[in-house]
Amino acid sequence: MPKxxxxxxxxxxxxxxxxxxxxxxxxxxxxxxGDSAGTTTAEEAAASTAIPGLGATLDEIKExxxxxxxxxxxxxPGYAQLTKEFAQQTGCTVxxxxxxxxxxxxxxxxxxxxxxxxxxxxxxxxxxxRGDVVPVxxxxxxxxxxxxxxxxxxxxxxxxxxxxxVPHGRxxxxxxxxxxxxxxxxxxxxxxxxxxxPYKGKISIYDDSIFIADAAxxxxxxxxxxxxxxxxxxxxxxxxxxxxxxxxxxxxxxxWWADYAKQIQSYANSDxxxxxxxxxxxxxxxxDKKPVKAIKPKEGTTGWSDTWMIYSKAKHPNCMYxxxxxxxxxxxxxxxxxxxGEAPVNLxxxxxTKNKNHCDQFHASDESWWSDVYYWTxxxxxxxxxGGTCKTQEDWVNAWTEIRG
Amino acid sequence: MTTAAEYVxxxxxxxxxxxxxxxxxxxxxxxxxxxxxxxxxxxxxxxLGSLFFLLLASVWDxxxxxxxxxxxxxxxxxxxIFEEDVYREVAWRTISMAAFVTVADAVLAFPIxxxxxxxxxxxxRNLLVVAVLMxxxxxxxxxxxxxxxxxxxSGVVNWALEPFGVTFDGYxxxxxxxxxTYLWLPFMILPVYAGLERIPDSVFEASADLGGxxxxxxxxxxxxxxxxxxxxxxxxxxxxxxxxxxxxxxxTSEQFIGTVIYDQRGTNLPVAAAFTLVxxxxxxxxxxxxxxxxxxxxx
Numbered sequence: 001m002p003k004x005x006x007x008x009x010x011x012x013x014x015x016x017x018x019x020x021x022x023x024x025x026x027x028x029x030x031x032x033x034g035d036s037a038g039t040t041t042a043e044e045a046a047a048s049t050a051i052p053g054l055g056a057t058l059d060e061i062k063e064x065x066x067x068x069x070x071x072x073x074x075x076x077p078g079y080a081q082l083t084k085e086f087a088q089q090t091g092c093t094v095x096x097x098x099x100x101x102x103x104x105x106x107x108x109x110x111x112x113x114x115x116x117x118x119x120x121x122x123x124x125x126x127x128x129x130r131g132d133v134v135p136v137x138x139x140x141x142x143x144x145x146x147x148x149x150x151x152x153x154x155x156x157x158x159x160x161x162x163x164x165x166v167p168h169g170r171x172x173x174x175x176x177x178x179x180x181x182x183x184x185x186x187x188x189x190x191x192x193x194x195x196x197x198p199y200k201g202k203i204s205i206y207d208d209s210i211f212i213a214d215a216a217x218x219x220x221x222x223x224x225x226x227x228x229x230x231x232x233x234x235x236x237x238x239x240x241x242x243x244x245x246x247x248x249x250x251x252x253x254x255x256w257w258a259d260y261a262k263q264i265q266s267y268a269n270s271d272x273x274x275x276x277x278x279x280x281x282x283x284x285x286x287x288d289k290k291p292v293k294a295i296k297p298k299e300g301t302t303g304w305s306d307t308w309m310i311y312s313k314a315k316h317p318n319c320m321y322x323x324x325x326x327x328x329x330x331x332x333x334x335x336x337x338x339x340x341g342e343a344p345v346n347l348x349x350x351x352x353t354k355n356k357n358h359c360d361q362f363h364a365s366d367e368s369w370w371s372d373v374y375y376w377t378x379x380x381x382x383x384x385x386x387g388g389t390c391k392t393q394e395d396w397v398n399a400w401t402e403i404r405g
Numbered sequence: 406m407t408t409a410a411e412y413v414x415x416x417x418x419x420x421x422x423x424x425x426x427x428x429x430x431x432x433x434x435x436x437x438x439x440x441x442x443x444x445x446x447x448x449x450x451x452x453l454g455s456l457f458f459l460l461l462a463s464v465w466d467x468x469x470x471x472x473x474x475x476x477x478x479x480x481x482x483x484x485x486i487f488e489e490d491v492y493r494e495v496a497w498r499t500i501s502m503a504a505f506v507t508v509a510d511a512v513l514a515f516p517i518x519x520x521x522x523x524x525x526x527x528x529x530r531n532l533l534v535v536a537v538l539m540x541x542x543x544x545x546x547x548x549x550x551x552x553x554x555x556x557x558x559s560g561v562v563n564w565a566l567e568p569f570g571v572t573f574d575g576y577x578x579x580x581x582x583x584x585x586t587y588l589w590l591p592f593m594i595l596p597v598y599a600g601l602e603r604i605p606d607s608v609f610e611a612s613a614d615l616g617g618x619x620x621x622x623x624x625x626x627x628x629x630x631x632x633x634x635x636x637x638x639x640x641x642x643x644x645x646x647x648x649x650x651x652x653x654x655x656x657t658s659e660q661f662i663g664t665v666i667y668d669q670r671g672t673n674l675p676v677a678a679a680f681t682l683v684x685x686x687x688x689x690x691x692x693x694x695x696x697x698x699x700x701x702x703x704x
Binding site: 103106265394397398404 | 470473668671
């Protein structure tokens with residue numbers, strides 16, 4: 001058989017490749033134009049609550065919602081409650097997608113497939129800045145009047161005095177442990193930060209750059225020389241000290257979690273025995289009769305105060321408005337407060353919880369209890385009074401990749 | 406006469422389909438062109454196009470506050486990937502994992518494939534081929550989560566080891582190696598099986614005639630002839646391990662190329678895009694070597 005000499009690249013194939021690149025370049029140019037146009041509209045929209053297709057009055061919204069028939073949400077697991085009742089009342093069926101981290105939620109909203117999101121402070125500030133969410137007209141959300149005044153118009157749920165969405169609820173990140181493995185019961189975060197911890201290889205840590213704030217918070221209590229005030233505003237020295245602390249923790253971590261189901265499984269199987277968690281996992285585990293206990297340690301903790309926000313190009317804006325109103329109704333607030341394990345923002349919910357002491361146990365109206373809970377927010381260079389010397393979100397993310405090794 | 410005149414008159418107009426059919430009959434190149442335009446368009450626009458955007462994204466910048474992609478050109482992402490130790494360690498860890506998985510799969514797959522191709526009766530062979538294929542019909546996620554349970558401290562592995570006083574840390578590199586070896590094994594068995602089946606019986610007879618015993622025949626005849634097929638299978642096991650991010654996330658606490666890209670996609674897309682070039686480069690080299698070893702003829 002005569003041997004045919006084969007060239008590496010057929011000239012015809014090479015020509016095709018060139019055409020492909022030309023095509024791609026052309027479409028790229030088009031994409032750029034579209035992008036800049038998109039930014040302008042988003043900036044314009046940032047000042048107004050107008051979303052195309054949104055009804056002007058509550059009655060009009062209810063009517064249009066029936067035609068829309070659905071609403072798609074990005075949520076923290078377990079947030080959307082009483083969805084069947086909501087669908088019966090409004091005609092809007094609810095589709096949810098769980099986010100694992102705030103960064104994850106920002107990517108999901110950016111896909112344009114969803115109408116709204118339950119954003120924590122470290123997502124909401126960025127979403128407002130990006131123009132992905134728009135302010136809401138609270139006159140069209142009757143239950144807004146019942147929301148605690150202390151949670152309205154904070155920098156994580158409003159901009160320039162305009163509310164962006166409605167508060168959902170707030171909660172702390174907790175130190176949780178298996179009571180059959182961890183003795184004596186800890187009262188400090190020190191038990192995980194100690195490099196000689198007896199629970200080496202059995203520690204469960206939230207896998208997101210925002211956890212750097214938990215290290216900073218511990219240093220705030222234990223190394224006052226560093227002068228840390230706000231764990232989300234860290235200068236070079238404070239930031240490096242926090243990173244060093246985390247690098248000491250990393251080899252002792254048994255599991256980094258972002259998927260709550262994965263963490264529940266690990267606690268249930270004793271693959272981890274102590275670590276940081278949300279009240280939701282604790283509720284699920286104790287509900288399954290697992291020997292798990294959780295506290296807010298004496299150093300205080302990080303936490304979240306979440307906000308339902310509407311996507312600037314929502315396809316079902318009327319259903320989304322009704323959804324925001326639904327989520328701050330006393331019934332939904334009671335369901336979510338007990339389901340996830342957090343404090344409601346509508347205190348009328350306190351009369352409806354199955355556990356009549358829920359609001360007291362979760363300190364719904366006890367502001368002093370919340371004074372050492374630092375709500376997640378996006379780190380920015382411009383920190384109070386120091387002007388541009390703090391580490392940015394990007395620095396935090398890069399450091400996190402390095403810590404994880 | 407009138408009837409004859411009507412008869413010779415041509416039909417008033419041909420239908421569109423008819424005219425199209427005539428056109429294609431007269432221009433054979435157009436037939437071929439129309440047939441390939443859809444798949445070719447798909448390949449060019451979707452596949453090469455998205456690869457091109459990936460390359461393009463790797464030289465973009467991000468807004469340090471909002472993490473939005475900013476269309477300013479920078480080589481900073483590449484500088485970071487080459488200069489920061491963590492990326493080099495992650496790349497090296499992933500490539501070694503892929504190599505170990507490939508070797509383990511080759512060693513496990515060869516005897517199975519040999520039995521299938523040269524020993525088993527056709528009835529047993531059919532049953533075994535189905536058995537090999539069966540795991541591929543189960544969702545990848547289910548298999549990964551099942552292994553998470555198997556490797557848990559209170560899972561079946563540690564339960565079996567308990568009487569011997571040994572504990573096995575399943576959520577480790579070794580655990581992940583076991584999971585990957587299991588997941589990709591069928592992708593190795595099938596090409597090796599096909600390669601072994603293609604060897605004509607006459608070469609074994611020739612070997613026997615020339616006095617070759619079984620071990621010698623295996624080393625000098627079977628193995629060299631089947632080797633391209635093993636390389637072909639290794640392309641699957643190696644590339645699938647290189648890009649996976651779900652199993653590493655579920656099984657270990659260590660970062661791999663896939664998990665780093667996954668984590669950075671929302672917070673720093675350009676760095677994620679730049680990092681994807683590492684596995685792309687590794688696979689190009691791998692495929693060039695595989696081509697040298699005649700793996701593509703064995704596929």
